Amino acid sequence: MEIARVIGNxxxxKKDQKLNGLKLLVLKVLVDKEREKEGLIVASDIVGAGVGDLVLISKGGSARRAVGNIDAPIDAAVIGIVDSIEVFEDE
Incomplete structure (x- = not known):
């Protein structure tokens, strides 16, 4: 799993029939609590996330299982909305 920020829809x-009914979001994956990776990913949303939300994403076969269709042509799925992140680092 990874953490990402929703930046759009x-x-x-026109799309593969197996994508019908799936909400698709544009995400920026986090490198750490403050920074995002370069580039964008598109993920299917099964939890009702919106722009600005921090979300948990699953990729590959786990993402397809999460949406309930192992044949769906998706690479990533939003599987949770993050309430908070707590990171303890050694000084």
């Missing part, structure tokens, strides 16, 4: 009128 994706709408596609």
């Amino acid at each position: 994706v709408w596609a009128t």
